Amino acid sequence: MSCEHCNGTGSVWRGWAGGDYEPCDCTRKIKLEDPNTWPQIGSIWAHRNGNQYVVMMFTNVETERQDRYPTTIVYRNFGNGKSYSRSLVDWERSMTLRYTKLEDLIG
Incomplete structure (x- = not known):
């Protein structure tokens, strides 16, 4: 079906x-109710524009008001060092996993 x-x-x-x-x-693949499906802290992701980002942390993890305070993922751009955040449920829309940990990137 x-x-x-x-x-x-x-x-x-x-x-x-x-x-x-x-x-x-x-x-x-990411399910809000299952933290085991969330990106690993330290994993490297590529945006569809080609920029690479490292996952830094999650916020609002234990909120009871996801409608008002959604769980967010905080990530840092490798190129310019700027930090960003977005809703965890929106993460897969434009991000693709590149490396599971920073050591894999730097070899």
């Missing part, structure tokens, strides 16, 4: 921010 959102294609159209296809929720 195929997903009611993507009809089995694995991607859905999101019209905000200029619009783009992104993975359907049925294909997401």
